[in-house]
Amino acid sequence: MQKLFPVVLASASPRRQEMMVQMGVPFEVVPSLAPEDDVLGTGPERVKVLARRKAEEVAARMPGRLVLAADTLVCVDGQVLGKPVDEEDAVQMLKTLSGRVNQVATGVCMIAPDGSVQEEVCLTDVRFATLDEGTIRRYVLTGEPMDKAGAYAVQGRAGAFVTEIKGSPSNVIGMPMETVARFLKSCNVQLFSET
Numbered sequence: 001m002q003k004l005f006p007v008v009l010a011s012a013s014p015r016r017q018e019m020m021v022q023m024g025v026p027f028e029v030v031p032s033l034a035p036e037d038d039v040l041g042t043g044p045e046r047v048k049v050l051a052r053r054k055a056e057e058v059a060a061r062m063p064g065r066l067v068l069a070a071d072t073l074v075c076v077d078g079q080v081l082g083k084p085v086d087e088e089d090a091v092q093m094l095k096t097l098s099g100r101v102n103q104v105a106t107g108v109c110m111i112a113p114d115g116s117v118q119e120e121v122c123l124t125d126v127r128f129a130t131l132d133e134g135t136i137r138r139y140v141l142t143g144e145p146m147d148k149a150g151a152y153a154v155q156g157r158a159g160a161f162v163t164e165i166k167g168s169p170s171n172v173i174g175m176p177m178e179t180v181a182r183f184l185k186s187c188n189v190q191l192f193s194e195t
Contacts, residue, residue: 006189010058010069015155015174023177024192025184032057032069043075044121047107052119055109066187067111072174074150076102081150090140090151091133097161099130102150104172110183118183122176124167126154131161149174 005028009020012031020027032054039046039053054069074081076096084090104126109119139158145151152158154165154172170177181191 006066007184008058008062008065008067010054010067013070013174015153016070019170019173019175019177019180023181023184025189026193027068030058030062030067036071042078043073043080043103043105044107044123046080047071047073047105048109048119048121049107051107051109052117055111055117059111059115064113066113066189068108068180068183069110070106070108070175070180072104072106072149072171074102074104074152076100083147083149084145084151087140087146090145091136093151094131094136094139094145095133097128097131097150097152098136099128101125101127104150104167106171106174106176108176108179108183110180110187112187118186120176120179120183122168122171122179124165124169124171124176126162126166126172127164128161129163 005026007025007027009027009029010032034053034057036050039049050071051069055067059067081093084093104124106122111117144153144156154162168176
Protein backbone atom coordinates (compact mmCIF):
# COMPACT_ATOMS: atom_id res chain seq x y z
CA MET A 1 0.00 0.00 0.00
CA GLN A 2 1.37 3.42 -0.99
CA LYS A 3 2.17 5.79 1.87
CA LEU A 4 0.24 9.06 1.80
CA PHE A 5 2.32 12.02 2.87
CA PRO A 6 0.64 14.75 4.94
CA VAL A 7 1.44 17.51 2.44
CA VAL A 8 1.49 17.77 -1.34
CA LEU A 9 3.93 20.52 -2.39
CA ALA A 10 2.75 21.99 -5.68
CA SER A 11 6.24 23.18 -6.63
CA ALA A 12 9.33 21.84 -8.35
CA SER A 13 11.49 24.48 -6.60
CA PRO A 14 14.49 22.89 -4.86
CA ARG A 15 14.52 25.81 -2.39
CA ARG A 16 10.93 25.20 -1.31
CA GLN A 17 11.62 21.49 -0.98
CA GLU A 18 14.66 22.22 1.21
CA MET A 19 12.56 24.43 3.47
CA MET A 20 9.93 21.70 3.89
CA VAL A 21 12.73 19.31 4.89
CA GLN A 22 14.03 21.91 7.38
CA MET A 23 10.56 22.10 8.93
CA GLY A 24 10.53 18.32 9.30
CA VAL A 25 7.23 17.89 7.46
CA PRO A 26 6.87 14.78 5.27
CA PHE A 27 5.73 15.80 1.80
CA GLU A 28 5.58 14.75 -1.81
CA VAL A 29 6.22 16.95 -4.81
CA VAL A 30 3.57 17.35 -7.50
CA PRO A 31 4.50 20.35 -9.68
CA SER A 32 1.61 22.46 -10.86
CA LEU A 33 0.72 22.51 -14.54
CA ALA A 34 -1.21 25.78 -14.23
CA PRO A 35 -0.41 28.54 -16.75
CA GLU A 36 1.60 31.43 -15.29
CA ASP A 37 2.16 33.89 -18.14
CA ASP A 38 -1.26 35.53 -18.32
CA VAL A 39 -1.51 37.14 -14.87
CA LEU A 40 -1.34 40.94 -14.67
CA GLY A 41 -1.20 43.43 -11.81
CA THR A 42 1.33 44.37 -9.17
CA GLY A 43 3.79 41.81 -7.83
CA PRO A 44 1.69 41.08 -4.72
CA GLU A 45 -1.49 40.78 -6.82
CA ARG A 46 0.20 38.39 -9.25
CA VAL A 47 1.73 36.08 -6.64
CA LYS A 48 -1.61 35.75 -4.84
CA VAL A 49 -3.36 34.71 -8.05
CA LEU A 50 -0.53 32.39 -9.12
CA ALA A 51 -0.21 30.61 -5.77
CA ARG A 52 -3.98 30.00 -5.70
CA ARG A 53 -3.99 28.83 -9.31
CA LYS A 54 -1.14 26.39 -8.67
CA ALA A 55 -2.79 25.00 -5.52
CA GLU A 56 -6.17 24.60 -7.22
CA GLU A 57 -4.69 22.84 -10.24
CA VAL A 58 -2.89 20.25 -8.10
CA ALA A 59 -5.82 19.88 -5.67
CA ALA A 60 -8.09 19.09 -8.62
CA ARG A 61 -5.78 16.21 -9.54
CA MET A 62 -5.38 15.06 -5.94
CA PRO A 63 -8.74 15.51 -4.20
CA GLY A 64 -8.87 15.02 -0.45
CA ARG A 65 -5.21 15.94 0.02
CA LEU A 66 -3.54 18.90 1.72
CA VAL A 67 -1.95 20.97 -1.07
CA LEU A 68 0.56 23.78 -0.54
CA ALA A 69 1.65 26.17 -3.30
CA ALA A 70 3.73 29.34 -3.47
CA ASP A 71 4.85 31.88 -6.04
CA THR A 72 7.55 34.54 -5.69
CA LEU A 73 8.30 37.72 -7.62
CA VAL A 74 10.69 40.62 -7.05
CA CYS A 75 9.44 44.20 -7.40
CA VAL A 76 11.33 47.46 -7.65
CA ASP A 77 9.70 50.85 -8.30
CA GLY A 78 6.58 49.26 -9.74
CA GLN A 79 8.55 46.96 -12.06
CA VAL A 80 7.90 43.24 -11.57
CA LEU A 81 10.88 40.91 -12.06
CA GLY A 82 10.35 37.21 -12.60
CA LYS A 83 12.98 34.70 -13.64
CA PRO A 84 15.43 35.97 -16.27
CA VAL A 85 14.93 34.64 -19.79
CA ASP A 86 18.68 34.66 -20.55
CA GLU A 87 21.99 35.92 -19.19
CA GLU A 88 21.60 39.45 -20.56
CA ASP A 89 18.17 39.71 -18.96
CA ALA A 90 19.74 38.64 -15.65
CA VAL A 91 22.44 41.32 -16.02
CA GLN A 92 19.80 44.00 -16.65
CA MET A 93 17.75 42.88 -13.63
CA LEU A 94 20.78 43.05 -11.35
CA LYS A 95 21.70 46.49 -12.68
CA THR A 96 18.17 47.58 -11.81
CA LEU A 97 18.51 46.20 -8.26
CA SER A 98 22.00 47.66 -7.66
CA GLY A 99 22.07 50.19 -4.83
CA ARG A 100 18.32 50.01 -4.30
CA VAL A 101 15.66 48.36 -2.16
CA ASN A 102 13.59 45.68 -3.83
CA GLN A 103 10.49 44.04 -2.44
CA VAL A 104 10.10 40.27 -2.55
CA ALA A 105 6.46 39.18 -2.70
CA THR A 106 5.51 35.55 -2.11
CA GLY A 107 1.98 34.29 -2.33
CA VAL A 108 1.21 31.16 -0.31
CA CYS A 109 -1.96 29.13 -0.78
CA MET A 110 -2.96 25.98 1.07
CA ILE A 111 -6.02 23.92 0.24
CA ALA A 112 -7.11 21.53 2.99
CA PRO A 113 -8.59 18.07 2.34
CA ASP A 114 -12.07 19.53 2.99
CA GLY A 115 -11.51 22.15 0.27
CA SER A 116 -11.07 25.11 2.62
CA VAL A 117 -8.45 27.64 1.48
CA GLN A 118 -5.90 29.70 3.37
CA GLU A 119 -3.85 32.25 1.48
CA GLU A 120 -1.51 35.10 2.30
CA VAL A 121 0.99 37.36 0.58
CA CYS A 122 4.25 37.95 2.45
CA LEU A 123 6.39 41.00 1.65
CA THR A 124 10.08 41.46 2.48
CA ASP A 125 12.31 44.44 1.66
CA VAL A 126 15.85 43.67 0.48
CA ARG A 127 18.50 46.39 0.16
CA PHE A 128 21.29 45.80 -2.35
CA ALA A 129 24.78 47.26 -2.27
CA THR A 130 25.91 49.17 -5.36
CA LEU A 131 27.31 46.63 -7.83
CA ASP A 132 29.76 47.25 -10.66
CA GLU A 133 29.07 45.67 -14.02
CA GLY A 134 32.03 43.29 -13.81
CA THR A 135 30.75 41.82 -10.55
CA ILE A 136 27.26 41.47 -12.00
CA ARG A 137 28.50 39.70 -15.13
CA ARG A 138 30.76 37.33 -13.18
CA TYR A 139 27.83 36.47 -10.89
CA VAL A 140 25.57 35.78 -13.87
CA LEU A 141 28.23 33.47 -15.35
CA THR A 142 27.97 31.28 -12.22
CA GLY A 143 24.49 30.30 -13.46
CA GLU A 144 22.98 30.87 -10.03
CA PRO A 145 20.55 33.66 -11.01
CA MET A 146 19.01 31.89 -13.97
CA ASP A 147 16.04 30.21 -12.26
CA LYS A 148 15.48 32.82 -9.56
CA ALA A 149 12.95 35.64 -9.43
CA GLY A 150 14.88 38.91 -9.70
CA ALA A 151 17.97 36.99 -10.84
CA TYR A 152 19.46 36.48 -7.39
CA ALA A 153 19.68 33.93 -4.59
CA VAL A 154 20.15 35.58 -1.19
CA GLN A 155 21.02 32.18 0.32
CA GLY A 156 23.76 31.73 -2.27
CA ARG A 157 26.47 33.92 -3.77
CA ALA A 158 24.18 36.96 -3.96
CA GLY A 159 24.19 37.07 -0.16
CA ALA A 160 27.34 39.16 -0.69
CA PHE A 161 25.21 41.86 -2.36
CA VAL A 162 22.56 42.25 0.36
CA THR A 163 23.08 44.90 3.03
CA GLU A 164 19.71 44.68 4.80
CA ILE A 165 16.58 42.52 4.95
CA LYS A 166 13.37 43.81 6.53
CA GLY A 167 10.87 41.02 7.00
CA SER A 168 11.00 37.26 6.58
CA PRO A 169 14.41 36.01 5.33
CA SER A 170 12.87 32.69 4.19
CA ASN A 171 10.37 34.66 2.10
CA VAL A 172 13.28 35.98 0.03
CA ILE A 173 14.32 32.38 -0.67
CA GLY A 174 10.84 31.58 -1.94
CA MET A 175 8.57 30.50 0.91
CA PRO A 176 7.84 32.33 4.19
CA MET A 177 8.35 29.50 6.66
CA GLU A 178 6.44 31.15 9.53
CA THR A 179 3.34 31.54 7.34
CA VAL A 180 3.58 27.97 6.10
CA ALA A 181 4.11 26.66 9.64
CA ARG A 182 1.01 28.54 10.82
CA PHE A 183 -1.08 27.18 7.94
CA LEU A 184 0.12 23.61 8.57
CA LYS A 185 -0.55 23.86 12.30
CA SER A 186 -4.14 24.93 11.60
CA CYS A 187 -4.56 21.63 9.73
CA ASN A 188 -2.93 19.60 12.54
CA VAL A 189 0.30 18.97 10.64
CA GLN A 190 3.14 19.04 13.16
CA LEU A 191 6.57 20.46 12.45
CA PHE A 192 9.67 18.33 13.01
CA SER A 193 7.66 15.10 12.89
CA GLU A 194 10.27 13.81 10.43
CA THR A 195 13.76 14.97 11.35
